[in-house]
Amino acid sequence: MSVLPNTVRQCAGQALLCVILPxxxxxxxxxxxxxxxxxxxxxxLQEAMQRTLQQNPTLAVFDFxxxxxxxxxxxxxxxxxxxxxxxxxxxASGDDGEEPEVTVALSSVIELGGKRxxxxxxxxxxxxxxDSEQRLQALQLMGEVTRRYVRVVASAERQRLAxxxxxxxxxxxxxxxxxxxxxxxxxxxxxRAEAAxxxxxxxxxxxAARHKTDRVILAGLWGDTASAxxxxxxxxxxxxxxxxxxxxxxxxxxxxxxxxVLTRFASEERLRAAQLRLAESERSPDIQWAMGLRGxxxxxxxxxxxxxxxxxxxxxxxxxxxRGSIASARAALDSVAVEERAALLKIYTQLxxxxxxxxxxxxxxxxxxxxxxxLLTTALEETERYYRNGRYGYLxxxxxxxxxxxxxxxxxxxxxxxxxxxAEIEQLTAVPLTVSSPAESVK
Numbered sequence: 001m002s003v004l005p006n007t008v009r010q011c012a013g014q015a016l017l018c019v020i021l022p023x024x025x026x027x028x029x030x031x032x033x034x035x036x037x038x039x040x041x042x043x044x045l046q047e048a049m050q051r052t053l054q055q056n057p058t059l060a061v062f063d064f065x066x067x068x069x070x071x072x073x074x075x076x077x078x079x080x081x082x083x084x085x086x087x088x089x090x091x092a093s094g095d096d097g098e099e100p101e102v103t104v105a106l107s108s109v110i111e112l113g114g115k116r117x118x119x120x121x122x123x124x125x126x127x128x129x130x131d132s133e134q135r136l137q138a139l140q141l142m143g144e145v146t147r148r149y150v151r152v153v154a155s156a157e158r159q160r161l162a163x164x165x166x167x168x169x170x171x172x173x174x175x176x177x178x179x180x181x182x183x184x185x186x187x188x189x190x191x192r193a194e195a196a197x198x199x200x201x202x203x204x205x206x207x208a209a210r211h212k213t214d215r216v217i218l219a220g221l222w223g224d225t226a227s228a229x230x231x232x233x234x235x236x237x238x239x240x241x242x243x244x245x246x247x248x249x250x251x252x253x254x255x256x257x258x259x260x261v262l263t264r265f266a267s268e269e270r271l272r273a274a275q276l277r278l279a280e281s282e283r284s285p286d287i288q289w290a291m292g293l294r295g296x297x298x299x300x301x302x303x304x305x306x307x308x309x310x311x312x313x314x315x316x317x318x319x320x321x322x323r324g325s326i327a328s329a330r331a332a333l334d335s336v337a338v339e340e341r342a343a344l345l346k347i348y349t350q351l352x353x354x355x356x357x358x359x360x361x362x363x364x365x366x367x368x369x370x371x372x373x374x375l376l377t378t379a380l381e382e383t384e385r386y387y388r389n390g391r392y393g394y395l396x397x398x399x400x401x402x403x404x405x406x407x408x409x410x411x412x413x414x415x416x417x418x419x420x421x422x423a424e425i426e427q428l429t430a431v432p433l434t435v436s437s438p439a440e441s442v443k
Contacts, residue, residue: 043233045149051222052145059141062134069127076119080109085290103309105292113284118277125271132264139260141221143427147420148218149235154416155211157237161408162204168401169197175388189394196398240415241369244422244433246359249352255429256347265340272336276329283326285318351428358421364414368407376404 053059087103173193179185215233216225224232256262295306315321383400386392422433 040232040234043235045146048149048218048221049142049145051224052141053138055222055224056141059134059138062130062137065130066127069123069130072126073120073123076123077116079116080111080286082106082108085292099296101294101296103292103294105290105309107288107290110287110289112286113281115278115281115284115286118274118281121274122271122278125267125274128267129264129271132260132267136260136264139427139430143423145218145221146423146426148214148221150240150416150419150423152211152214152218153235153237153240153419154412155207155214156235157240157412157415158409159204159207159211160237161405161412162200162207164408165405166197166200166204168405169193169200172397172401173197175384176394179388184390185394192394240412240419241365243362243365243415243418246355246362247433249355252355252425252429253348253351255431256351257344259347259428259430261343261347262340265336265343268339269333269336272329272333276326276333279322279325279329282322283319285314285316288313347428351425354421354424354428358418358425361414361418361421365411365418368411368414372407373404373411376400376407380404 083106085103085105085107087105089101089103091100173190173196176185176189176193180187180190219225219227219233290309290311292309293306294309380400380403383392383397387394387397426433
């Protein structure tokens with residue numbers, strides 16, 4: 001079964017919704033008709049993802065982070081401020097002292113080295129990184145939806161298996177009771193059959209509780225845990241066995257190179273390059289200027305004519321003082337390539353593990369479905385017939401039944417493993433498995 005659709009949503013995960021929706025799971029729950037007893041509606045994976053994208057607060061955080069960057073962009077684009085300065089001199093001198101002086105001036109800074117442009121580029125790089133993080137977060141969130149949905153589907157199948165186990169145990173008890181009543185079996189066999197029925201019902205209750213918990217955990221992604229606990233939706237367990245083909249590892253790995261985890265490094269590289277340019281701009285000293293008027297008061301308190309005051313200042317050795325920040329920014333830029341190679345290696349190993357786990361799980365499911373389960377089903381039918389005819393004992397019948405139920409449990413487990421591994425592959429490649437692995441059922 002593939003784990004991705006071919007449709008696109010509007011919102012933060014628009015481009016990613018088609019990357020992580022299992023195509024076969026999408027069909028589950030579509031166009032379901034209500035039965036006379038009005039069962040809860042079927043929930044498809046697509047609907048679960050849509051609810052998550054619309055209501056999960058994880059992606060909403062990016063709206064606030066975007067507004068923070070808007071504020072930083074506004075500040076980065078401002079010119080240096082202008083200051084008003086007033087200076088008083090000789091205001092406490094005696095009779096023989098100098099006349100008081102008052103200087104009123106405007107001052108500011110002339111930025112050199114392209115500092116304003118560098119600040120704008122840094123904010124622009126931060127926007128690119130934020131966009132990459134948002135796509136990556138949406139991809140991870142949709143992967144989590146898929147995993148939780150698969151667990152709900154698997155627990156639904158386990159619940160169906162538990163119901164079948166109770167039914168078989170009840171049939172066994174009825175057959176044994178009839179045989180005991182006819183004197184063909186000891187009373188102990190009936191007691192063992194009754195105990196087996198009680199155990200089956202206990203397991204059924206536990207499985208039902210687990211299924212309810214899985215539904216609540218899934219609904220927690222869109223904040224609807226209260227109604228989920230009351231069973232406001234159900235899933236189609238048959239999609240658990242729509243596994244698809246294994247595909248080729250090299251094909252998946254080539255697609256994994258377009259994973260947002262890796263494409264994020266391109267944005268990270270632009271940001272750190274902008275930070276390096278900003279650090280290099282500090283080598284050019286800013287020039288501070290001041291211009292104003294200076295006036296004096298004579299003995300009679302009448303102000304004499306003022307004079308124009310003009311001044312400039314600049315820090316010395318700015319280039320030497322900027323070397324540390326430049327070296328730090330350059331090292332940060334150079335580290336991006338190393339981080340990208342490390343991330344690529346990690347993705348390779350994760351993809352390799354997921355690919356071969358999925359391949360092995362698919363093969364196991366096919367063998368169980370096509371060979372093991374049919375043989376055990378026939379064996380159980382024959383054993384039951386021979387027990388009723390008196391040729392086999394109670395233990396042979398129970399053993400045949402448990403072998404069949406055990407094989408069905410294995411099938412559910414391997415099918416879940418295949419789907420979970422497929423979801424991991426799609427999250428690593430950001431490409432639907434249906435592109436190269438047409439969906440097919442192991443049934």
